Amino acid sequence: MTPLPIISIPEQLGNHLLEFLQGLPGPCCIHVPGADRSRCRFVVTLLHGNEPSGVDAIYRLLQQPLQPVCDMYLAIMNISAALTEPFFRYRQLPGKRDLNRCFKAPYDDAEGQLARSLMQLIQTKKPEALIDLHNTSGNGPAFGVAVHLDSRHDALVSLFTERLIITDLQLGALMELSEEAVPTVTVECGGAQEEEAHKIAFDGLQRYFTTSNLFDLSAAPWPIEVLHNPVRLELAADLTFSYAESLQARDDLSLRADIEQFNFGVVTPDTLLGWCTATAATKLHIRNASAADEALQAWFSTDNGELRPIRPLKLFMITARADIARSDCLLYAVRCRE
Incomplete structure (x- = not known):
């Protein structure tokens, strides 16, 4: 060495x-x-x-x-x-x-x-x-x-x-x-x-x-x-995604183009983060400290083709660079205290 x-x-x-x-x-x-x-x-x-x-x-x-x-x-x-x-x-x-x-x-x-x-x-x-x-x-x-x-x-x-x-x-x-x-x-x-x-x-x-x-x-x-104790929202390697104003025809997931505005803000079930297909719900992973996957539905909803938090969360390290999102993660999240 x-x-x-x-x-x-x-x-x-x-x-x-x-x-x-x-x-x-x-x-x-x-x-x-x-x-x-x-x-x-x-x-x-x-x-x-x-x-x-x-x-x-x-x-x-x-x-x-x-x-x-x-x-x-x-x-x-x-x-x-x-x-x-x-x-x-x-x-x-x-x-x-x-x-x-x-x-x-x-x-x-x-x-x-x-x-x-x-x-x-x-x-x-x-x-x-x-x-x-x-x-x-x-x-x-x-x-x-x-x-x-x-x-x-x-x-x-x-x-x-x-x-x-x-x-x-x-x-x-x-x-x-x-x-x-x-x-x-x-x-x-x-x-x-x-x-x-x-x-x-x-x-x-x-x-x-x-x-x-x-x-x-x-x-x-x-x-x-x-x-x-944050968790990471990660992409499966074969999930197609983009940053846009609506779901793009070629993609399983389109995140809001302005998603970076939510860095260190509190998001709630009323906050629309993006749009997704049913396939996306199987290719988004919540990674915790044990490097195991948690259920996506414990953190985010994909109902009606929309990605939303299921409860108040504080998000950070959100990126709008697709290469970093794919090689690292989309974002980190922690649950807000009730």
Whole structure:
């Protein structure tokens, strides 16, 4: 296994973000010396090549005369996907595995080896915290994701956003490695094309660089809304679908073209999400934490050829990109409290 290279801050950062990435040696970890050399923190970003807010925030921060409170290690990962034209389009390159599904065995391909080299570096450096920065698959507000509910994970998320998802889904994501020694959270900063997402990443990362005690919740800028144990709405491989204003003749499922508006909103049985055939009802799957299918009818109705929630739900990570919906999922859902 080739170790993930650790490099110093490049002398030439480039005139823009693409030049900065083109000047890097490939996946690498930038070491930024801090005021306190006895401890360190980790940032990981660009696990998905179409999610630029985290690396944009790093690029901007490196241009400032800002010394962090302790050593920082900034891991920038799927550079090849990000730099394949059209830039920042590919989550992963065609034929390659999703890098943020590779943090569990097997590690027998290039993506698995890269994930393993990052894990080894994290274990060697023993950071006091790790932030994994992403963009949401569709447009919507920022939120954090963690596998543990405690004050430390709350505090890390509060540097960026007021929403936290506690998940027991096991997908092979970096965040699932969180343990007592290294509190880890994923921050979904919002849509990749949204300036607000870039601002959230930059402002939050600046707090992460400069806050001496990360886990002091008394300094949190907002209270945290916590949602528990989401499920995923996934497509069978042979289901045909589209985003449209009505059911398309060639498709089993047509989701509303404006479906992204429901990200982090509450939907009810009155909310029309799309149109479907009887076949679609057998090819939509609710995946829970045990990787087992739940009955679709426990979450959504397909009566009268319409896809609707059967009870109030909060939806998130809704995407209007068909390639991401097919390779990952249509959306996540949690039940609202009565």
